[in-house]
Amino acid sequence: MTTERKIDSKKGGCSVLLFVIAIFILSIAIFGADKVFGFIIAIIIVVAIIAGLIANHEEAERERIESQRIRRAVEEEEARIRQKAGIPEVENPYQYRREIPSPTRVKSFSSPPRTRSGYSRPKSPKMREWLYRKQGAECRGCGRAFHLKSLEVDHVIAKSLGGNDHPENLQLLCSSCNRIKGNRGMDYLLERLRSRKHF
Numbered sequence: 001m002t003t004e005r006k007i008d009s010k011k012g013g014c015s016v017l018l019f020v021i022a023i024f025i026l027s028i029a030i031f032g033a034d035k036v037f038g039f040i041i042a043i044i045i046v047v048a049i050i051a052g053l054i055a056n057h058e059e060a061e062r063e064r065i066e067s068q069r070i071r072r073a074v075e076e077e078e079a080r081i082r083q084k085a086g087i088p089e090v091e092n093p094y095q096y097r098r099e100i101p102s103p104t105r106v107k108s109f110s111s112p113p114r115t116r117s118g119y120s121r122p123k124s125p126k127m128r129e130w131l132y133r134k135q136g137a138e139c140r141g142c143g144r145a146f147h148l149k150s151l152e153v154d155h156v157i158a159k160s161l162g163g164n165d166h167p168e169n170l171q172l173l174c175s176s177c178n179r180i181k182g183n184r185g186m187d188y189l190l191e192r193l194r195s196r197k198h199f
Contacts, residue, residue: 127170
């Protein structure tokens, strides 16, 4: 049965080849050899260009698939390492890395921002950015990475307990940690987080 199929496919291939040759000879007879050869060369060039474009597209697609495979493998390995070390999961760790400018593009953040009358207001954008970079883009309570807009300025020692607006008394907390802490102090927050197994 397979031998018959091979013979049939050979016959089919031969008949197609004979048909192409017949059209080629008929074209030469009708249009002349020069025009037919010019037309064939143009077709060969177009086919070569199309084949090149298809090959480039296939190569780009293979590279894209390989890049995705490598990225997934890296993310899985990072997740495995985080889980083994007991570090909490972050929704998208790459989202926050882009928000932190490199040291070459940022002026020194070793000292807090100042105005003519003293330090910037606690909730000013400059103070928030300084605290964000100082804390490494994470909540001072739970240690998870957050976008700057998701963190709230908090007084380490609450103003109601005698704290002030000095930059060393300021920190950024996620809304959850800030609600838990209230005006009770960092020891209370950290104890509550430990008891919740939040770490």
